[in-house]
Amino acid sequence: MRAVHFGAGNIGRGFIGSLLAASGYDVVFVDVNEQIVRLLKERGEYRVIVAGEHREEQWVRGVSALNSQTEREQVVAAIADADLVTTAVGPHILPAIAPVIAAGLEQRFVVQEKPLHVIACENMIGGTEALKQHVLAHLSAAEQQLADQSVGFLNCAVDRIVPNQTNDDPLAVTVEPFFEWAIETRNVIGAVPPIQGAQFVADLGPYIERKLFTVNTGHALAAYLGYQKQYSTVQEAMKDAGIRADVEQALSESGAVLVNKHGWDAKEHRAYIDTTIGRFMNPALSDDIIRVARSPIRKLGPNDRLVAPAVQYCTLFSSVPAGLAKGIAALLRFDHPEDSEAVALQQTIEQHGIEGALRQYAGLERDHPLVAVVREEYERMEK
Numbered sequence: 509m510r511a512v513h514f515g516a517g518n519i520g521r522g523f524i525g526s527l528l529a530a531s532g533y534d535v536v537f538v539d540v541n542e543q544i545v546r547l548l549k550e551r552g553e554y555r556v557i558v559a560g561e562h563r564e565e566q567w568v569r570g571v572s573a574l575n576s577q578t579e580r581e582q583v584v585a586a587i588a589d590a591d592l593v594t595t596a597v598g599p600h601i602l603p604a605i606a607p608v609i610a611a612g613l614e615q616r617f618v619v620q621e622k623p624l625h626v627i628a629c630e631n632m633i634g635g636t637e638a639l640k641q642h643v644l645a646h647l648s649a650a651e652q653q654l655a656d657q658s659v660g661f662l663n664c665a666v667d668r669i670v671p672n673q674t675n676d677d678p679l680a681v682t683v684e685p686f687f688e689w690a691i692e693t694r695n696v697i698g699a700v701p702p703i704q705g706a707q708f709v710a711d712l713g714p715y716i717e718r719k720l721f722t723v724n725t726g727h728a729l730a731a732y733l734g735y736q737k738q739y740s741t742v743q744e745a746m747k748d749a750g751i752r753a754d755v756e757q758a759l760s761e762s763g764a765v766l767v768n769k770h771g772w773d774a775k776e777h778r779a780y781i782d783t784t785i786g787r788f789m790n791p792a793l794s795d796d797i798i799r800v801a802r803s804p805i806r807k808l809g810p811n812d813r814l815v816a817p818a819v820q821y822c823t824l825f826s827s828v829p830a831g832l833a834k835g836i837a838a839l840l841r842f843d844h845p846e847d848s849e850a851v852a853l854q855q856t857i858e859q860h861g862i863e864g865a866l867r868q869y870a871g872l873e874r875d876h877p878l879v880a881v882v883r884e885e886y887e888r889m890e891k
């Protein structure tokens with residue numbers, strides 16, 4: 509079995525690649541980072557360091573790599589022959605990798621009929637569906653029909669905290685012990701792809717919402733509030749009693765939405781929140797606030813981790829969730845000069861005010877009850 513995985517970064521090497529290799533796939537990483545591609549080619553293996561109460565080292569073996577910019581033909585050939593294509597590149601990169609995936613499918617349709625599954629492992633609702641639309645845009649009508657018959661695009665929710673790496677060995681990757689990978693079976697063609705440790709589910713909706721509106725919501729609060737207080741890591745921020753209480757409050761609010769909407773047991777969801785907070789505080793990890801806060805315009809999106817649960821809370825309970833509103837206000841104050849989205853966000857705020865930014869990026873009209881509370885929190889943060 510062969511898997512072609514786009515993005516040999518933190519989660520790519522630290523989770524997806526390692527699980528696929530353990531499941532018996534020959535993993536071909538595709539990346540644009542010349543050093544990582546060269547080292548993966550030279551060594552064919554790398555180390556995963558699982559940093560929990562005890563430190564454990566695992567070797568991921570039998571891997572290779574290709575550079576998508578300089579070895580495009582080899583990437584196309586690898587996709588033509590693959591059983592699985594996965595991605596972990598970031599939502600904004602999906603349009604950039606779609607043409608080469610489409611070219612791989614074109615070649616594949618000529619040489620064989622075996623099914624292919626494609627799974628985008630990005631933090632977004634409908635990530636694989638979004639990739640599918642980008643790929644289809646590069647195929648003819650006849651090829652789109654062939655894709656319908658033999659390519660299963662499977663949405664998923666992927667969870668493992670993998671910080672930016674500081675190991676001496678550029679290939680080694682430090683990860684937390686926890687992991688979850690829920691994959692939706694709806695569009696499977698033939699048998700589900702054999703992936704050890706993944707959970708195959710009929711409806712991904714509740715799984716992706718639980719993950720994005722708990723792990724990523726809490727993470728965003730810790731990062732944006734931590735940035736305000738000039739902490740460097742999530743672990744430092746979570747030791748601040750005030751920030752910890754704000755994270756707790758926001759997760760109680762998103763939790764109330766999730767429990768109400770999906771009919772879950774409230775105690776079970778409370779346990780999931782507690783586990784999540786424990787993961788943020790893992791003393792064996794050091795997770796940069798700038799990484800977790802990255803791309804604030806994406807994170808301000810109407811379907812993303814802060815605005816989606818906040819808007820649903822307003823609708824369900826006819827009141828404004830103060831914790832989530834504080835998280836949105838802190839996001840609006842994220843002005844890290846090396847994050848291009850933070851720079852663009854600050855320019856929008858300067859030109860159109862926070863109401864303009866909330867309308868443009870979050871789809872919130874000025875008279876939405878959330879807007880006034882976000883403004884109050886935003887102004888309070890200035891003092």
Ligand SMILES: NC(=O)c1ccc[n+]([C@@H]2O[C@H](COP(=O)([O-])OP(=O)(O)OC[C@H]3O[C@@H](n4cnc5c(N)ncnc54)[C@H](O)[C@@H]3O)[C@@H](O)[C@H]2O)c1
Binds near residue numbers: 597
């Ligand atoms: N790190 C985590 O804790 C984590 C957990 C779950 C999900 N995710 C999601 O996984 C995705 C990747 O996150 P990450 O933290 O691994 O980021 P990362 O920056 O460490 O990795 C992204 C990789 O994609 C590569 N890349 C960029 N453009 C490319 C292109 N055109 N072709 C091929 N490769 C390209 C980069 O060189 C990099 O190696 C994001 O969507 C993120 O939300 C991350």
Ligand SMILES: O=P(O)(O)OC[C@@H](O)[C@@H](O)[C@H](O)[C@H](O)CO
Binds near residue numbers: 723727728803
């Ligand atoms: O990857 P992002 O930018 O969507 O979000 C940053 C972190 O919250 C995220 O990478 C988490 O570490 C991850 O989602 C944990 O599973």
